[in-house]
């Protein structure tokens with residue numbers, strides 16, 4: 001059992017349940033709960049927005 005724990009207060013990784021620096025409870029760093037699909041969709045949306053912002057598409061090709 002060697003879960004890597006994380007103290008959100010000092011932003012430090014540790015193996016202790018209690019942060020040795022600030023004595024606060026550390027949390028388990030889990031991978032984000034987003035499903036790959038959602039994540040990808042969000043990423044795509046953001047990217048699309050950014051592209052639109054940076055330079056306008058000449059014929060709304062991004063609307064697929």
Ligand SMILES: [Zn+2]
Pocket residue numbers: 007008009010011012019020021022023024
């Ligand atoms: Zn801490």
